[in-house]
Amino acid sequence: MTSREDILQRLRNRRDGELPMPELDYGSMTGRDWSAAQKLDLFQAMIETVHGEVHRATDEEWLDTLAGILKQRQARNLLTPLKHPIGAEIRASGHPDLPELLSYGEPVEHWQRELFNDVDAAITSTRGAIAETGSLILWPGIDEPRLMSLVPPIHIAVLEADQIFATFLEAMELQRWSAGMPTNALLISGPSKTADIEQTLAYGVHGPKELIVIVRQ
Amino acid sequence: MNQHNPTASQVQSFHPRAREALQNDQLRGNFRRAMDGLMGKRKAAFEGWDLESLRTLGAAVRQRALARLPDLLEQLESQLTSNGIQVHWATDADEACRIIRDICVAREARTVIKGKSMVSEEMELNHYLEAEGIEALESDLGEYIVQMAEQTPSHIIMPAIHMNTDEISELLHRKTGTDRSHDVNYLTASARQQLREKFMNADVGVSGVNFAVAETGTLCLVENEGNGRMTTTVPPCHIAVTGIEKVVPSLADVAPLLALLTRSATGQHLTTYFNMISRPRQPGEPDGPEAVHLVLVDNGRSGIYQDDELIDTLRCIRCGACMNHCPVYTRVGGHVYGTTYPGPIGSILMPHLLGLDETRHMPTASSLCGACGEVCPVKIPIPDLLVRLRRESVDGDSVHPGVVKGHGVKRGRWESLAWRGWQWMHANPGLYRTGTRMAARFRALQPASAGAWTRVRTAPRLAPKTLHQLMKQRADSNSSDNGGSR
Ligand code: SF4
Numbered sequence: 001m002t003s004r005e006d007i008l009q010r011l012r013n014r015r016d017g018e019l020p021m022p023e024l025d026y027g028s029m030t031g032r033d034w035s036a037a038q039k040l041d042l043f044q045a046m047i048e049t050v051h052g053e054v055h056r057a058t059d060e061e062w063l064d065t066l067a068g069i070l071k072q073r074q075a076r077n078l079l080t081p082l083k084h085p086i087g088a089e090i091r092a093s094g095h096p097d098l099p100e101l102l103s104y105g106e107p108v109e110h111w112q113r114e115l116f117n118d119v120d121a122a123i124t125s126t127r128g129a130i131a132e133t134g135s136l137i138l139w140p141g142i143d144e145p146r147l148m149s150l151v152p153p154i155h156i157a158v159l160e161a162d163q164i165f166a167t168f169l170e171a172m173e174l175q176r177w178s179a180g181m182p183t184n185a186l187l188i189s190g191p192s193k194t195a196d197i198e199q200t201l202a203y204g205v206h207g208p209k210e211l212i213v214i215v216r217q
Numbered sequence: 218m219n220q221h222n223p224t225a226s227q228v229q230s231f232h233p234r235a236r237e238a239l240q241n242d243q244l245r246g247n248f249r250r251a252m253d254g255l256m257g258k259r260k261a262a263f264e265g266w267d268l269e270s271l272r273t274l275g276a277a278v279r280q281r282a283l284a285r286l287p288d289l290l291e292q293l294e295s296q297l298t299s300n301g302i303q304v305h306w307a308t309d310a311d312e313a314c315r316i317i318r319d320i321c322v323a324r325e326a327r328t329v330i331k332g333k334s335m336v337s338e339e340m341e342l343n344h345y346l347e348a349e350g351i352e353a354l355e356s357d358l359g360e361y362i363v364q365m366a367e368q369t370p371s372h373i374i375m376p377a378i379h380m381n382t383d384e385i386s387e388l389l390h391r392k393t394g395t396d397r398s399h400d401v402n403y404l405t406a407s408a409r410q411q412l413r414e415k416f417m418n419a420d421v422g423v424s425g426v427n428f429a430v431a432e433t434g435t436l437c438l439v440e441n442e443g444n445g446r447m448t449t450t451v452p453p454c455h456i457a458v459t460g461i462e463k464v465v466p467s468l469a470d471v472a473p474l475l476a477l478l479t480r481s482a483t484g485q486h487l488t489t490y491f492n493m494i495s496r497p498r499q500p501g502e503p504d505g506p507e508a509v510h511l512v513l514v515d516n517g518r519s520g521i522y523q524d525d526e527l528i529d530t531l532r533c534i535r536c537g538a539c540m541n542h543c544p545v546y547t548r549v550g551g552h553v554y555g556t557t558y559p560g561p562i563g564s565i566l567m568p569h570l571l572g573l574d575e576t577r578h579m580p581t582a583s584s585l586c587g588a589c590g591e592v593c594p595v596k597i598p599i600p601d602l603l604v605r606l607r608r609e610s611v612d613g614d615s616v617h618p619g620v621v622k623g624h625g626v627k628r629g630r631w632e633s634l635a636w637r638g639w640q641w642m643h644a645n646p647g648l649y650r651t652g653t654r655m656a657a658r659f660r661a662l663q664p665a666s667a668g669a670w671t672r673v674r675t676a677p678r679l680a681p682k683t684l685h686q687l688m689k690q691r692a693d694s695n696s697s698d699n700g701g702s703r
Pocket residue numbers: 481532533534535536537538539540561562589592593594595596597
C-alpha cells in the first residue's frame with residue numbers, strides 16, 4: 001500500500017466515527033459598511049501604523065508626486081512595467097525629474113545580479129486594497145513579475161482610490177477569486193520587517209525597506 | 218519512529234533543565250519582556266472585535282475542515298496537480314525527509330534555502346539533508362540565528378527570543394565576521410546582504426504552509442520578512458511541506474483563520490506578506506520556480522484524528538498564543554521542554570509524535586490555570602486535553618482505557634494498589650467509617666513531608682475528628698437544643 005492510500009484509509013476508517021459539521025456564522029467578519037472616504041482614511045491610517053507611506057494625488061499630478069518621491073530618495077533608476085497603463089504613462093511623460101527607467105523584459109535568470117544589486121526602486125500597480133488591515137492586493141504576473149515588489153529597496157505601489165475594499169473577505173468575493181487564482185496572489189501590508197532580534201523592529205530585512213503608496217483619486 | 222528525534226534522555230530531563238532556567242535571570246528577563254509585549258499587542262489587536270464570535274467561527278471552520286479531511290486532501294491533490302504542482306504523501310518524518318532528498322538529488326541540487334517551517338523542524342530536515350551532503354540554510358532571521366548557534370527554536374513564532382542583542386551580535390561576529398554592534402538595523406542589514414547571496418545561489422527553496430485551500434489548489438504563507446517570498450520565488454524549485462491537517466475547503470475559510478492567526482500570534486492586523494501560491498512559473502512569466510512540490514506529512518496526525526476528544530489538537534493554527542500566555546512557558550522558556558513544539562501546544566501535540574514514554578513530563582508541566590484555552594483562537598480545550606493525557610499516562614480508567622502511544626508509562630504498582638484500596642474503602646460504608654476513624658486516631662503518625670508537594674507548602678494535617686463524627690455531634694446537639702419546640 002502506498003503512503004497515500006495508507007493515510008487516506010486511516011482517516012476514512014476513523015475509530016470514533018463521523019464528525020459533526022458545525023454551522024458557520026460570519027457575523028463577526030461582515031457588516032463593515034464604510035463609505036469610500038472612510039475606507040480610504042482607514043486604509044491610510046492602518047498602513048501608516050506599519051511604516052507604509054501614503055501620498056494622495058489626482059490623475060494629473062501623480063507623476064509629479066512620483067518624481068518627487070524618487071528625487072528625494074536619490075533613486076538612480078525605477079523598474080517600471082512595460083504594458084500596464086501606469087508604465088505606459090510614466091514612459092510617455094518624459095518627466096524631467098524621473099530617473100532612468102528600467103524594464104523587467106526578460107527572465108530573471110538573465111539579469112538576477114543586476115536586479116538584486118543595482119535596482120533602487122520599482123513601481124507596480126495594485127488590484128486594490130483592504131481598509132481594515134491596511135493591505136495592498138497584488139497579483140504579480142508577466143508584466144509585473146513577483147520579484148518587482150520584493151527585491152528593490154523601494155517599492156512604490158499605485159492604488160486607485162475606488163478600489164479599496166472593507167475586508168479581505170469582501171475583496172475575494174467581489175473580485176471572484178475562487179473562479180481562478182493566479183500563479184501568485186499577495187497581500188502586502190508595509191515594508192519587509194523583522195522583530196527577531198530582541199523584539200526590536202528593523203525594516204528591509206529581506207524585501208523593501210520602504211513601501212510607498214500613491215493613491216490616485 | 219524517527220532516527221533523529223531527540224533522545225529520551227534529552228526529552229526527559231525537564232526538571233533539572235527547568236530548575237536551571239528558573240535561576241537564569243537573563244533568560245527569564247528575555248522571555249518576560251517578550252511575552253508581556255506579545256500579550257499586550259494581541260489584546261490591542263482584537264479591540265473592537267467580537268472576539269468570542271470570531272473564535273467560535275475559527276473553531277467551526279477548522280472542525281468542518283477536519284470532518285471532511287480525507288475528501289479535502291484528495292480534492293487538494295487533484296486541484297494542485299491540475300495546476301502543475303506535484304503532491305507527495307509521507308506517513309512519517311523520515312519518509313518526508315526522503316521525499317525532499319530525492320527531489321533534490323533528481324535536480325542535482327546542492328544547496329537548499331529554507332523559509333520558516335515548524336513541520337521541517339519536526340522532521341529535523343536540516344540534519345537529514347546535511348548528512349546527505351546537501352546544504353540547508355535557514356533564511357528567517359530568527360531561524361538563521363538559531364541555526365548558526367546550533368540550537369533549536371525556543372518559540373514557534375519567534376525562534377531566537379531566548380537570546381538578546383549582545384549574544385546575537387557576538388554570534389554573528391564569530392560566524393560571519395560581522396562587526397560587533399548593538400544596532401539591530403546594522404545586524405539586520407548585514408544578514409540581508411549575506412542571505413541575498415544565498416538566495417541567488419540556492420537550487421531549491423523549502424517552505425512551510427499556513428493554509429492549503431482545496432477548492433483552488435492554493436498554498437498560503439504568512440510572514441513579515443519577505444524571506445518566505447524569496448524562498449518560494451527565487452530558486453528554480455520550491456518544495457512546500459505541511460501537516461495533513463492544514464487543508465481548508467475554500468478561500469472564504471482562510472479569511473477568519475487569517476484574522477485570528479496574525480492577531481493572536483504577534484498582535485498584527487495582518488503580517489507584512491500574505492503569499493498565495495497556486496502554480497509554478499507559467500509560460501511568459503519572467504520569475505518564479507519552474508517546479509513546485511507539496512509534501513503532505515502525517516507523522517502521527519492520523520492517529521490523533523481517530524479520537525473524538527484528541528482530534529481537537531488538530532485544529533491548531535500554530536499561532537503560539539497559548540505559549541505566550543502560559544505561566545510555565547513564560548518562566549522557563551522553550552528549550553526546557555526539549556521538543557520541537559514547546560509550551561501548551563507542545564504538551565498536547567508532542568506525546569502523539571514521540572509517545573508518552575518520551576514526553577511524560579509534558580502533560581504535567583502545567584498548573585491547569587486555563588489561560589491557554591482562553592486565548593486559543595480556535596478554542597482548543599487545552600487544559601482538558603492535558604488532563605486527558607495525564608490520564609493516558611496512568612493508562613486511563615475502565616471507561617476510557619489508554620490509547621495514546623506509550624500510555625500507562627506512569628502507572629506505578631503501589632499507586633494503583635493504593636487507589637484500588639481507596640475505591641474498595643469508599644464502596645464499603647463500614648470499612649470507610651473504621652478507616653477514617655483509625656486515620657483520625659493515629660494522625661500523629663502522619664509523615665510531615667510528602668515529597669515535592671511539601672517542598673513549597675506545609676503538609677495538611679488530619680483533623681482529630683472525622684466529618685462524619687462532627688456532623689453527628691452537631692445533629693445531636695441541635696436536636697437537644699430544639700427538642701420539642703415544634
Ligand atoms: S493551540 Fe491554539 S493558541 Fe496554541 S498555537 Fe495552536 S491555535 Fe495557537
